[in-house]
Amino acid sequence: MPPAAPEAPVKPPTSLVRRARKIHRVLAETYPEAGCELDFRTPFELLVATVLSAQTTDRRVNAVTPALFAAYPDAAALAAADRTAVEEIIRSTGFYRAKTDSVLGLSAALVERYDGEVPARLRDLVTLPGVGRKTANVVLGNAFDVPGLTVDTHFARLVRRFEWVDDDVAKDPVKTEHAVGALFPRRDWTMLSHRLIWHGRRRCHARKPACGACPVAHWCPAYGTGPTDPVEAARLVTTQGRA
Numbered sequence: 001m002p003p004a005a006p007e008a009p010v011k012p013p014t015s016l017v018r019r020a021r022k023i024h025r026v027l028a029e030t031y032p033e034a035g036c037e038l039d040f041r042t043p044f045e046l047l048v049a050t051v052l053s054a055q056t057t058d059r060r061v062n063a064v065t066p067a068l069f070a071a072y073p074d075a076a077a078l079a080a081a082d083r084t085a086v087e088e089i090i091r092s093t094g095f096y097r098a099k100t101d102s103v104l105g106l107s108a109a110l111v112e113r114y115d116g117e118v119p120a121r122l123r124d125l126v127t128l129p130g131v132g133r134k135t136a137n138v139v140l141g142n143a144f145d146v147p148g149l150t151v152d153t154h155f156a157r158l159v160r161r162f163e164w165v166d167d168d169v170a171k172d173p174v175k176t177e178h179a180v181g182a183l184f185p186r187r188d189w190t191m192l193s194h195r196l197i198w199h200g201r202r203r204c205h206a207r208k209p210a211c212g213a214c215p216v217a218h219w220c221p222a223y224g225t226g227p228t229d230p231v232e233a234a235r236l237v238t239t240q241g242r243a
């Protein structure tokens with residue numbers, strides 16, 4: 001028997017593509033300032049900041065990275081750092097022992113394998129300690145202009161609420177990445193990620209989304225998950241400041 005032909009990728013229905021792109025356009029108008037909320041000057045700084053951002057806010061990370069990068073400006077310096085000193089600087093971001101392991105380990109790996117430079121390919125980035133696809137896509141999209149989808153908790157929740165993916169796909173971040181990627185041109189992926197995350201942080205909260213004050217309510221199958229009364233919903237909208 002000849003080997004089975006590989007499964008052709010399933011093309012999403014046109015109606016879904018249209019609705020998804022409409023939502024994206026409205027989010028783009030609603031959040032013109034959306035972007036990476038982590039402060040960084042180099043790919044290395046963004047990589048480290050993204051690792052530190054696990055389980056905490058970008059604001060908290062931005063509070064510690066100036067001191068961290070003043071003391072250790074590049075991979076070689078951080079690879080040679082005293083771990084207690086690093087732990088002390090990043091302690092307030094939580095899980096600081098594991099995060100110290102990651103940032104020291106990834107710095108050493110960059111020095112050993114990439115001459116101290118951050119590689120600009122997903123398959124290289126994900127081999128670094130503490131770096132998964134999500135972190136790799138943040139770095140690719142924001143430091144190298146390589147389009148990437150960042151499937152974090154907000155992204156995953158919103159694409160499920162929008163029914164861009166079904167329950168089965170939603171359980172798997174990589175499947176989610178591919179399914180959502182098929183709805184949009186590649187060039188939109190990085191900004192789409194930012195806009196979804198901004199909407200998730202400011203309006204479409206996990207517990208009580210501000211449905212009555214939501215600019216995409218008209219196209220959202222999950223409208224009504226949170227209060228629909230405009231006054232009550234408006235109180236749930238968080239400020240446009242950095243998260």
Ligand code: SF4
Pocket residue numbers: 161203204205209210211212214215216217220221222223224225226
């Ligand atoms: S209508 Fe409600 S559930 Fe849908 S995106 Fe807006 S806030 Fe989220």
